[in-house]
Amino acid sequence: MGSFKLGGMTFGSLFKKPETLLYPAQVKTPYPHQKGHIANKVDECILCGMCARVCPCHCITVDKKAHTWEIDPFSCILCGSCVRSCPTTCLLMEPASTAVAARKHVIDLVVPDKKAASEA
């Protein structure tokens, strides 16, 4: 690249809007298939534990007795193995990034007890 062209680009950039955003005050619209975070449609979860077994980061915990499904979004590397292994396809890769947080935390979801609900 010639120095004349480079100088023109540098000069032109002085009058353009910046390419960067003031995240998290400004959030970019995610791309449709962006790997953002893992979500669980708990109504369809059968607590089989397959997602926890295949996760290379051990960030999913399934407690069948307590009917809870837990994920540490700050340890997740968004590999998608859990989504591919879920037999009920209740796990999804959502495009929006994990929400900004001051401290690391796990997301604990209660899975409805369908058996108890049908007996009641």
Ligand code: SF4
């Ligand atoms: S693999 Fe799917 S159905 Fe099984 S525990 Fe995980 S989220 Fe629930």
Ligand code: SF4
């Ligand atoms: S996307 Fe990968 S790292 Fe994240 S929870 Fe699923 S299996 Fe674990």
